[in-house]
Amino acid sequence: MAARKTTRKPNVSAEDLTRFYRDMLLIRRFEEKAGQLYGMGLIGGFCHLYIGQEAVVVGLEAAADEGDKRVTSYRDHGHMLACGMDPKGVMAELTGREGGYSKGKGGSMHMFSKEKHFYGGHGIVGAQVPIGAGLAFSDKYKGNDRVTFAYFGDGAANQGQVAETYNMAELWDLPVVFVIENNQYAMGTSVKRATKSPDFWERGAAYGIEGEAVDGMDVLAVKAAGEKAVAHCRAGKGPYILEVMTYRYRGHSMSDPAKYRTREEVQKMRDERDPIDHVRTMLLDGDHASEEDLKAIDKEIKDIVNAAAEFSKESPEPALDELWTDIYADDVPQEA
Amino acid sequence: MATEILMPALSPTMEEGTLAKWLVKEGDTVNAGDILAEIETDKATMEFEAVDEGVIGRILVEEGTEGVKVNTPIAVIGEAGEDMSAAASSGADAPSSADAGADAPKEAPAAPKVAAQPAAPPRPDRSPDWPEGTETVTMTVREALNQAMAEEMERDDSVFLMGEEVAEYQGAYKISQGLLDRFGPRRVIDTPITEHGFTGLAVGAAFGGLRPIVEFMTFNFAMQAMDQIINSAAKTLYMSGGQMGAPMVFRGANGAAARVGAQHSQDYAAWYAQVPGLKVAMPYTAADAKGLLKSAIRDPNPVIFLENEILYGRSFEVPKLEDFTIPFGKARIARAGSDVTIVSFGIGMSYAMEAAGKLAEDGIEAEVIDLRSLRPLDTATVIDSVQKTNRMVTVEEGWPMGSIGYSLAAIVSREAFDWLDAPVISCTGKDVPMPYAANLEKLALTSTDEVIEAVRKVTYR
Numbered sequence: 080m081a082a083r084k085t086t087r088k089p090n091v092s093a094e095d096l097t098r099f100y101r102d103m104l105l106i107r108r109f110e111e112k113a114g115q116l117y118g119m120g121l122i123g124g125f126c127h128l129y130i131g132q133e134a135v136v137v138g139l140e141a142a143a144d145e146g147d148k149r150v151t152s153y154r155d156h157g158h159m160l161a162c163g164m165d166p167k168g169v170m171a172e173l174t175g176r177e178g179g180y181s182k183g184k185g186g187s188m189h190m191f192s193k194e195k196h197f198y199g200g201h202g203i204v205g206a207q208v209p210i211g212a213g214l215a216f217s218d219k220y221k222g223n224d225r226v227t228f229a230y231f232g233d234g235a236a237n238q239g240q241v242a243e244t245y246n247m248a249e250l251w252d253l254p255v256v257f258v259i260e261n262n263q264y265a266m267g268t269s270v271k272r273a274t275k276s277p278d279f280w281e282r283g284a285a286y287g288i289e290g291e292a293v294d295g296m297d298v299l300a301v302k303a304a305g306e307k308a309v310a311h312c313r314a315g316k317g318p319y320i321l322e323v324m325t326y327r328y329r330g331h332s333m334s335d336p337a338k339y340r341t342r343e344e345v346q347k348m349r350d351e352r353d354p355i356d357h358v359r360t361m362l363l364d365g366d367h368a369s370e371e372d373l374k375a376i377d378k379e380i381k382d383i384v385n386a387a388a389e390f391s392k393e394s395p396e397p398a399l400d401e402l403w404t405d406i407y408a409d410d411v412p413q414e415a
Numbered sequence: 416m417a418t419e420i421l422m423p424a425l426s427p428t429m430e431e432g433t434l435a436k437w438l439v440k441e442g443d444t445v446n447a448g449d450i451l452a453e454i455e456t457d458k459a460t461m462e463f464e465a466v467d468e469g470v471i472g473r474i475l476v477e478e479g480t481e482g483v484k485v486n487t488p489i490a491v492i493g494e495a496g497e498d499m500s501a502a503a504s505s506g507a508d509a510p511s512s513a514d515a516g517a518d519a520p521k522e523a524p525a526a527p528k529v530a531a532q533p534a535a536p537p538r539p540d541r542s543p544d545w546p547e548g549t550e551t552v553t554m555t556v557r558e559a560l561n562q563a564m565a566e567e568m569e570r571d572d573s574v575f576l577m578g579e580e581v582a583e584y585q586g587a588y589k590i591s592q593g594l595l596d597r598f599g600p601r602r603v604i605d606t607p608i609t610e611h612g613f614t615g616l617a618v619g620a621a622f623g624g625l626r627p628i629v630e631f632m633t634f635n636f637a638m639q640a641m642d643q644i645i646n647s648a649a650k651t652l653y654m655s656g657g658q659m660g661a662p663m664v665f666r667g668a669n670g671a672a673a674r675v676g677a678q679h680s681q682d683y684a685a686w687y688a689q690v691p692g693l694k695v696a697m698p699y700t701a702a703d704a705k706g707l708l709k710s711a712i713r714d715p716n717p718v719i720f721l722e723n724e725i726l727y728g729r730s731f732e733v734p735k736l737e738d739f740t741i742p743f744g745k746a747r748i749a750r751a752g753s754d755v756t757i758v759s760f761g762i763g764m765s766y767a768m769e770a771a772g773k774l775a776e777d778g779i780e781a782e783v784i785d786l787r788s789l790r791p792l793d794t795a796t797v798i799d800s801v802q803k804t805n806r807m808v809t810v811e812e813g814w815p816m817g818s819i820g821y822s823l824a825a826i827v828s829r830e831a832f833d834w835l836d837a838p839v840i841s842c843t844g845k846d847v848p849m850p851y852a853a854n855l856e857k858l859a860l861t862s863t864d865e866v867i868e869a870v871r872k873v874t875y876r
């Protein structure tokens with residue numbers, strides 16, 4: 080993992096820093112709560128937590144403008160919260176309730192928000208990458224200057240359709256930022272056990288795509304790289320690759336015995352590279368906020384997350400006739 | 416405030432587990448992320464972490480205890496100096512934690528009250544496809560498909576065509592002839608040979624509000640894109656609770672051409688027809704090709720449009736109308752008859768019609784139904800006909816297992832059992848990969864003779 084650049088003076092307002100702290104903390108507390116609800120059996124199936132990776136989406140959302148689009152994998156809760164989706168609707172989807180973003184029919188891995196330009200939530204590793212390029216294609220076709228963020232993992236980076244998409248995206252100058260969230264593991268397979276070409280962003284060169292690696296535990300570094308990538312796309316120069324070096328603290332999904340890495344490795348990351356602690360320190364050291372200010376934010380976030388959890392438990396399960404709706408956009412009979 | 420720590424569910428299927436080992440003891444201060452215990456599930460031994468900081472007040476379940484049910488309180492955690500005996504004494508059977516117990520999801524009632532909508536509307540739709548007296552012109556299926564795309568692209572700027580060789584080469588089978596000249600490279604797009612990628616890209620474009628037509632040079636190559644067609648295009652409307660779907664058309668040559676061997680000769684009709692969320696059309700005539708393709712392009716859902724290389728050059732009468740469409744789910748009675756119902760679609764219709772002609776010479780009057788679309792499927796027209804003829808033969812080029820014919824046989828035996836005077840016979844492609852040798856290829860496909868033989872069997876003549 081690239082060393083944190085200690086020389087760069089953060090060129091950021093206290094207001095922005097506070098917002099990043101708040102947004103990252105919301106994701107962390109939300110995910111902790113989701114883990115709890117899973118343990119209680121209120122959330123079922125697969126549930127992939129984003130804890131440790133918060134700076135990636137918060138940094139990149141800070142580089143996005145209204146109308147920009149995003150699409151990602153099944154590890155999607157952080158992306159949804161960061162783009163402004165309602166924590167209640169997200170949590171209620173996790174519990175499979177009527178009040179969820181997909182009325183309980185999508186689940187943790189399959190959630191969408193047309194309003195927030197969030198195009199999923201995809202359970203098939205790598206499938207969201209050409210979809211992201213297609214979203215960018217639609218904006219270019221319409222002649223606007225919107226940009227799409229297509230997020231995927233280090234594991235997904237080895238999928239054939241990613242290479243296919245790089246080729247088309249550059250060929251057609253599509254305004255898409257490919258964000259490789261390199262958290263160093265694909266389930267139990269470390270990057271070095273999956274490829275001898277571990278610098279994923281460099282693969283873009285084979286297709287003529289510019290890119291760079293970024294410290295994904297530093298929200299300001301992510302934001303700065305995101306702004307550069309977005310400017311590249313908006314200027315009509317085609318796609319850009321950001322390989323964001325990050326780390327997930329929790330298991331791959333809830334049922335991960337985590338035998339592929341040591342406790343010490345995880346603890347070291349938590350102690351030394353935590354993205355939230357990083358901003359917290361900057362806020363306190365720069366006299367941008369007091370301990371009391373931060374306590375107030377913690378409390379505010381806790382309340383939001385508790386309210387989301389309450390909502391996700393109180394919202395009823397979907398009505399039984401929901402089984403038969405939303406299969407077609409028009410009225411088509413199903414086989415009985 | 417003291418709260419109970421509950422036995423966690425650590426996998427989608429876990430109901431109980433063994434509390435193998437405590438890594439903390441009463442009085443210990445813990446932080447979020449500290450490991451509290453090791454728990455053995457049905458799959459593995461997992462570490463169980465603290466979610467909040469606090470002090471371990473009481474341990475309620477000893478290490479080594481087996482069969483601890485999920486959600487049983489196993490310990491009490493609170494703030495330093497707090498008296499936690501009260502929480503502890505609430506014991507294992509009264510879940511007092513704010514999160515547990517009463518809030519758990521209600522069991523679903525045993526029998527859902529809501530059934531699927533009826534499979535078939537009560538009466539078949541017998542309205543003519545175009546008004547009586549309409550002038551017609553003779554044209555090939557190829558010209559009809561080309562016209563359909565051109566007209567729809569004229570009508571709606573969000574419609575575009577992409578695929579291999581569709582633009583400058585004018586289409587591998589010349590279906591897109593002239594479209595590049597007419598609509599330009601923004602809307603008629605040559606792709607690299609990258610089916611999985613360009614299909615996914617087109618799905619994204621549809622999510623983004625466009626109406627892509629994806630041409631597969633042949634459907635054999637769409638297998639590389641199957642995941643995007645099924646998992647992304649067909650299922651997203653449902654998974655998004657109706658928020659967004661993929662209004663788009665996947666079209667191209669399907670089924671056997673001539674002498675191209677196993678990898679280039681497969682009929683995918685039954686594969687796609689199985690998938691909820693997709694519509695599937697497989698026209699035979701030029702009029703149906705045109706009318707159905709125009710409907711497909713306008714449809715708000717993903718549509719699989721299965722063409723046939725051998726049919727591209729065949730000519731049929733097509734009505735001369737400003738705006739001519741054929742709806743999905745409406746079969747066409749290609750020939751009326753009273754002795755047997757022959758149901759087919761696509762190129763299968765050529766065997767069905769030829770057989771019907773020959774059978775008529777022997778005094779057997781077959782009613783031939785062209786399904787035209789396979790999803791939705793016009794079962795009403797089929798059932799209505801079987802109730803008149805009491806016999807059914809189905810004809811298609813695809814493999815027998817899971818075929819359209821087998822499905823129709825099941826539907827007819829369910830809906831019209833009392834009307835049947837003979838078992839349904841399905842004429843299908845043989846249950847083998849397509850051979851190359853001319854004589855074997857002929858044998859592998861179904862044929863007019865097989866249809867005639869099947870009709871003789873079910874009519875006992």
Ligand SMILES: Cc1ncc(C[n+]2csc(CCOP(=O)(O)OP(=O)(O)O)c2C)c(N)n1
Pocket residue numbers: 152154202203204205231232233234235236262264265266331
């Ligand atoms: C096509 C496909 N293959 C396998 C899986 C099972 N699977 C789900 S996640 C995953 C690991 C992916 O790792 P990565 O892309 O690094 O993303 P991360 O989970 O680290 O966010 C695998 C193998 C899948 N969902 N889809």
Ligand SMILES: [Mg+2]
Pocket residue numbers: 232233234260261262263264265266
């Ligand atoms: Mg990974």
